[in-house]
Amino acid sequence: MRLLIVDDEPIILGGLVKVIKDAAPLGTEVREAGNAFEALEVMKGYMPDVTVTDLHMPEKNGFELMEEAKGSGLCDRFIILTGYDDFEYVRRALRWGVVDYLLKPLDKNEIAGLLTHIDQELPTEADSECERHTKRILAYIENHYMNDLSLDHLAELMKLHPNYISSLFKKVTGDTFVNYLNAFRIKEAQKLLGTHRHLSVSEIGRRVGFENKHYFTKVFKKYTGITPGAYRTSE
Incomplete structure (x- = not known):
C-alpha cells in the first residue's frame, strides 16, 4: 500500500x-x-x-x-x-x-x-497499477478533451507506452481511445448546443476540440445520427 x-x-x-x-x-x-x-x-x-x-x-x-x-x-x-x-x-x-x-x-x-x-x-498490485493509470488517463481526458489529444501525447505525459494505453482503454471502456474521446467530445457538444444557443456550431466545435467545422459535423452525425444544427433545433 x-x-x-x-x-x-x-x-x-x-x-x-x-x-x-x-x-x-x-x-x-x-x-x-x-x-x-x-x-x-x-x-x-x-x-x-x-x-x-x-x-x-x-x-x-x-x-x-x-x-x-x-x-x-x-x-x-x-x-x-x-x-x-x-x-x-x-x-x-x-x-x-x-x-x-x-x-x-x-x-x-x-x-x-x-x-x-x-x-x-x-486491489492486487497488478490490478491496482491498472486502476491508477486508468483513473489518471480518464481524468486527464475529462479535463483536457478540448485540447489536441493523441495517444502519443498521453503516453509521453503519463510515461507509458502508447500500446499499453490503447489496450488499457479497450479493456476498461470496451472502446478505442479515438472513439472514447470523440464520444466524450460529442456529449459535451450536445450540452453546449442546448445551453449556449448564442454560440455558432463552429465555435461549439472548437470548444470541444474540433477545429474544422465540417469534421465536427461529420463526427457529430456519426455519434448522434443528426447534424449539430438539427440537434439544436430539436432541443
Whole structure:
C-alpha cells in the first residue's frame, strides 16, 4: 500500500509519519509532504492508494487538495486529520467521500485498524497499477478533451507506452481511445448546443476540440445520427 501524509507543521508531520509507520500494515510505503502543492507534485509520480491530510493548511487547504487530486485522478482515498472537533467539517468531509475523519492527536490503535481495513480492500498490485493509470488517463481526458489529444501525447505525459494505453482503454471502456474521446467530445457538444444557443456550431466545435467545422459535423452525425444544427433545433 502506498500512503502519503500531508501536514504544514514540520514537527506534527514528523510525529504523524512515526505513528503511522508504526501502525501501518507490513509492506506499506510512506511518503510525506509539507503542504498541498508539494503533495500534488508527489502524487504525480507516486500515485498513493490513500492520502492522510490535515484540513487546515495555508494557501490550499485539505478540501482543495482533495478536489484537485480527485479531479486529476491522482488519488481518491483520503483520511482527514484536524484538531477541530466541528460537525460542519465532518459533514463536509463526508460529502467528499473520505475514508474517515480523525482528530489529532492520533490514536495508534485507531489508525492501525483503519489502515489494515483499507489495505485489505485494495486491489492486487497488478490490478491496482491498472486502476491508477486508468483513473489518471480518464481524468486527464475529462479535463483536457478540448485540447489536441493523441495517444502519443498521453503516453509521453503519463510515461507509458502508447500500446499499453490503447489496450488499457479497450479493456476498461470496451472502446478505442479515438472513439472514447470523440464520444466524450460529442456529449459535451450536445450540452453546449442546448445551453449556449448564442454560440455558432463552429465555435461549439472548437470548444470541444474540433477545429474544422465540417469534421465536427461529420463526427457529430456519426455519434448522434443528426447534424449539430438539427440537434439544436430539436432541443
